[in-house]
Amino acid sequence: xxxxxxSLALRGLSKRYGSFTAVADVSLDVGQGEFLTLLGPSGSGxxxxxxxxxxxxxxxxGAILLDGQDITPLPPxxxxxxxxxxxxxxxxxMTVAExxxxxxxxxxxxxxxxxxxVRAALDLVQLSAFGERLPRQLSxxxxxxxxxxxxxxxxxxxLLLDEPLSALDKKLRAxxxxxxxxxHRRIGRTFVNxxxxxxxxxxxxxxxxxxxxxxxxxxxxPAELYEAPxxxxxxxxxxxxxxxxxxxxxxxxxGFAIGAGATRVVTASAELPPLGxxxxxxxxxxxxxxxxxxxxAENTVTGSIASWSYLGAGYALNxxxxxxxxxxxxxxxxxxxxxxxxxLPVRLGWSATASVPVLDDEx
Amino acid sequence: MMxxxxxxxxRGSAWVVALYLLLPISIIxxxxxxxxxxxxxxxxxxxxxxxVTVFGSPEWLxxxxxxxxxxxxxxxxxxxxxxxxxxxxWRLASRATNLVRAxxxxxxxxxxxxxxxxxxxxxxxxDLLDRFMGVVLAHGVTGIPYVVITVSTALAAFDPRLxxxxxxxxxxxxxxLRWVILPRITPGILSGAIFAFIHSWDELVIVLFIASRDxxxxxxxxxxxxxxxxxxxxxxxxxxxxxxxxxxxxxxLALRRRRAE
Ligand SMILES: Nc1ncnc2c1ncn2[C@@H]1O[C@H](COP(=O)(O)OP(=O)(O)O)[C@@H](O)[C@H]1O
Ligand SMILES: [Mg+2]
Numbered sequence: 260x261x262x263x264x265x266s267l268a269l270r271g272l273s274k275r276y277g278s279f280t281a282v283a284d285v286s287l288d289v290g291q292g293e294f295l296t297l298l299g300p301s302g303s304g305x306x307x308x309x310x311x312x313x314x315x316x317x318x319x320x321g322a323i324l325l326d327g328q329d330i331t332p333l334p335p336x337x338x339x340x341x342x343x344x345x346x347x348x349x350x351x352x353m354t355v356a357e358x359x360x361x362x363x364x365x366x367x368x369x370x371x372x373x374x375x376x377v378r379a380a381l382d383l384v385q386l387s388a389f390g391e392r393l394p395r396q397l398s399x400x401x402x403x404x405x406x407x408x409x410x411x412x413x414x415x416x417x418l419l420l421d422e423p424l425s426a427l428d429k430k431l432r433a434x435x436x437x438x439x440x441x442x443h444r445r446i447g448r449t450f451v452n453x454x455x456x457x458x459x460x461x462x463x464x465x466x467x468x469x470x471x472x473x474x475x476x477x478x479x480x481p482a483e484l485y486e487a488p489x490x491x492x493x494x495x496x497x498x499x500x501x502x503x504x505x506x507x508x509x510x511x512x513x514g515f516a517i518g519a520g521a522t523r524v525v526t527a528s529a530e531l532p533p534l535g536x537x538x539x540x541x542x543x544x545x546x547x548x549x550x551x552x553x554x555x556a557e558n559t560v561t562g563s564i565a566s567w568s569y570l571g572a573g574y575a576l577n578x579x580x581x582x583x584x585x586x587x588x589x590x591x592x593x594x595x596x597x598x599x600x601x602x603l604p605v606r607l608g609w610s611a612t613a614s615v616p617v618l619d620d621e622x
Numbered sequence: 623m624m625x626x627x628x629x630x631x632x633r634g635s636a637w638v639v640a641l642y643l644l645l646p647i648s649i650i651x652x653x654x655x656x657x658x659x660x661x662x663x664x665x666x667x668x669x670x671x672x673x674v675t676v677f678g679s680p681e682w683l684x685x686x687x688x689x690x691x692x693x694x695x696x697x698x699x700x701x702x703x704x705x706x707x708x709x710x711x712w713r714l715a716s717r718a719t720n721l722v723r724a725x726x727x728x729x730x731x732x733x734x735x736x737x738x739x740x741x742x743x744x745x746x747x748x749d750l751l752d753r754f755m756g757v758v759l760a761h762g763v764t765g766i767p768y769v770v771i772t773v774s775t776a777l778a779a780f781d782p783r784l785x786x787x788x789x790x791x792x793x794x795x796x797x798x799l800r801w802v803i804l805p806r807i808t809p810g811i812l813s814g815a816i817f818a819f820i821h822s823w824d825e826l827v828i829v830l831f832i833a834s835r836d837x838x839x840x841x842x843x844x845x846x847x848x849x850x851x852x853x854x855x856x857x858x859x860x861x862x863x864x865x866x867x868x869x870x871x872x873x874x875l876a877l878r879r880r881r882a883e
Contacts, residue, residue: 315786336789348787352805361801362791413791 264292264449265326265416267312272321274307274473281307283473284321289466294443294450298460299470300496305453306345308470309419312451314338325416341410342419346426347402349394355405356381356390362413380412383442400431407439411446420452424459436462457497461485469493476620490620494541501586503540503614507532514611520582524558526614539619544575544587546613549596549605556608562586567599574599578607647864654857661852672858682843682859689840692757693822699762700818704769705811709803712777723774729764737764738831745832752834760832761822768821769814776810809877816874820867 267289274282282304289295297305310316312323314335322331330338341362349358359380363373381387384404394402403423410418423439424432440463443450454460460467461481468478469492477489488494491502503524505517514527517538526540550556562580569592576599578586588607590596597603628636656662657669676682707726711719729737741760742751750756780803788798804811826841833842840859847856 313790315790334789335786336792336794338790339792340790342787342790344783344787346783348781348783350784350787350802361788361793364801365788365791365793365797409791 264290264447266291266293267417267449267451268324268327269308269312270322270324272308272311272323273319274304274311274316275319281473282311282318285470285473285475286321287468287475287478289449289451292447292449294440294452294463294465296452296454296460296464296467297470298454298457298467298496301455303470304473305455305470306421307473309421309451309453312417313340313342313419339413339415340417340419341413341415343403343406343410343421343423345421347394347406349402349405349409351394353393354390355386355392355394355397358394358405359390359409359412361409366413376412380408383411383446384408384438399427400435403427403435404438407442411448416449418448418450420450422454423452425454425456432456432459439463461497467497469496471496487615488541488617490618491539491541492620494615494617495621499544499587501542501544501583502617503542503583504619505538505540505582507534507536507538510534515616522560522580522582524560524614525611526616527612528616530616532616539617540614541617542586542609542614544589547586547588547607547609549588549590550608551596554606554608557611558613559606559608560586561604561606564599564601564603564605566601576605578605580607650857650860650864653854654861656854656857658854661854661857672854675853675855676858676862679855681838682855685838685840685843686859688754688838689823692754692761692837692839693819695758696761696765696822697815697819699758700765700769701811701815703762704766704814704818705773705807707766708770708773708777709799712774712780723770726770727767730767734764734825734827738828741828742831751832752836754837756832757829757837757839760828761825762818764825764828765818765821768817769811772810772814772817773807776807780806809880812877813874816870820870823867824863 267287269285269287272282272285272287273280285304285308287295297308299305307316311318314330314333314337318331322329324330325338350361353361356377359377360373363376368376377390378387381390384407386401386404386408389397389401389405394405397405403426407423410420424435427435436459443463452460452463464481466478467481467484469476469484471492477484477493479487484493485497488497488500494500494502503517503519505519505522505524507515508518508523509516510531510533513529514525515531515538516523516525517540518524524540532538548556550559560580560583562578565577565579565585567574567576570589571592573589573591574595575587575589578588580586586607597605652663652668653661654672655668655670656664656672657667658665704726707722711723745751745756745760748756750759784802784806785798788802789795793801824841825839826845829837829839829842830845833839840863844856844859844863847853
């Protein structure tokens with residue numbers, strides 16, 4: 260397969276159903292060969308955006324560009340996009356090979372060439388031995404791979420995936436995530452994926468666009484989104500986060516300090532808020548440490564363990580603090596510095612660069 | 623608490639109803655095998671002479687053949703029109719299409735005698751009275767509801783994402799129809815065809831109005847036979863009719879069972 264990825268752009272895309280706005284003014288660029296994931300809770304408009312890209316839903320406003328060309332008015336059958344539907348939508352009356360051959364048959368490709376391509380596509384997803392089976396004789400993971408092969412066999416300009424892994428159990432999902440990622444690397448095509456699973460989004464994508472209530476909240480590389488969420492929603496939806504609220508007490512080069520009750524916390528920040536304003540910091544549970552006697556850190560807070568759980572690789576402690584409510588902290592269970600127990604007094608420490616200021620978009 | 627075993631009363635009434643439905647048919651069988659020369663139960667022996675008469679009579683054979691031809695052509699009309707109508711309504715799926723679907727059921731809702739009187743008036747002007755084409759049209763149109771119902775039912779179970787998937791892969795509307803939609807609803811179309819065929823095969827009321835001499839279907843010949851002479855050959859024909867219709871219904875049942883698997 261040629262490695263000709265195409266670029267896609269959404270310009271001010273909106274979709275309204277009556278007075279309800281399912282997608283609100285979304286602009287996005289997907290580069291050649293990029294793996295972009297639309298991530299958001301259920302009902303945030305992900306499928307609607309994908310259906311607009313595929314051509315099944317006509318946008319109320321905005322344009323869709325493929326390699327700079329406006330394709331908004333094109334019907335789906337003229338867009339040449341491969342799509343893996345939620346639930347796969349395999350043709351139940353056709354065998355696996357017939358399913359995969361369908362897009363080629365539609366294009367009136369000769370039998371010999373068609374068979375060769377079907378074989379190559381089934382090889383690609385490791386289903387060569389299953390060509391003569393019917394979809395219902397396959398497991399969920401195998402059906403998913405047939406859907407992938409069918410979507411890729413005609414070398415589409417773009418591959419669209421709507422929650423491709425959500426119907427699978429956890430272990431299989433992890434396996435297929437790896438396969439999907441490897442597949443993307445190998446064929447170098449542009450993928451647009453939709454999911455509500457943040458782990459899947461983080462592990463698969465080159466870039467993630469986070470949606471809520473039809474709006475694009477933030478986009479960026481997975482690590483960028485995780486390390487520098489701009490809003491409370493993003494910090495909360497991608498992984499877990501503590502939120503520290505306080506009043507800005509001091510501003511200095513490269514950061515500021517907030518105070519809440521008797522506690523003062525410093526944070527690194529590129530943008531500096533005015534003195535006296537309210538600020539909210541996001542602090543990931545794994546970026547705090549339990550301090551030993553006499554140990555110091557840029558920020559320290561004392562509290563006591565309100566509850567804890569054992570997660571195998573680590574412990575998660577909920578520490579009740581006087582000024583910031585309950586803070587969640589995770590630490591490796593191997594060589595843990597303490598044996599957790601309810602009521603145990605602890606001191607938490609973290610550096611100024613561990614936290615990021617976020618906008619409070621979810622009061 | 624309701625028990626899942628039917629009670630004595632329910633069981634009893636079920637049998638009564640079944641007998642009530644079957645008795646008139648079952649009386650036909652011995653009558654058709656009577657050794658007498660008039661419509662009666664056999665006296666001394668069972669005889670197949672009336673079956674021999676039927677198969678040796680050019681009139682009966684002509685009527686059987688004509689009924690069969692009419693049923694085949696009118697079924698084709700009903701299947702094509704009914705299937706297209708059901709698919710169109712399904713694709714558009716609006717309040718208007720619900721109305722269209724309801725309209726398509728009119729031939730079942732309106733008493734056939736009313737329908738027949740109306741047809742008689744229009745067909746007179748169109749020179750379709752006592753014409754093969756006239757009866758075919760009348761039976762074809764009145765057969766549409768059966769096809770609309772069975773095909774709509776099949777479509778209700780059709781996953782609309784399959785159509786989207788097909789179109790997303792570049793299939794035109796015709797290709798989608800031929801390769802994806804039709805194969806999925808074929809059992810529904812076949813069921814509709816069988817019912818449309820039976821409908822034409824034993825339809826009498828309309829034929830009485832719009833046909834007289836040239837078109838003389840099997841039910842019509844039985845009807846005339848009863849009015850004119852009480853020839854037991856009619857009973858033999860009736861048995862053949864019942865056997866044929868039952869065969870078709872069993873075929874429908876078998877098709878449904880295969881679909882359920
Ligand atoms: N055809 C439609 N008519 C009315 N509302 C719709 C329609 N399709 C989607 N919606 C609404 O738009 C919102 C976004 O839906 P969707 O894009 O399917 O969300 P997601 O895929 O993120 O779960 C939902 O609130 C949904 O109810
Ligand atoms: Mg969805």
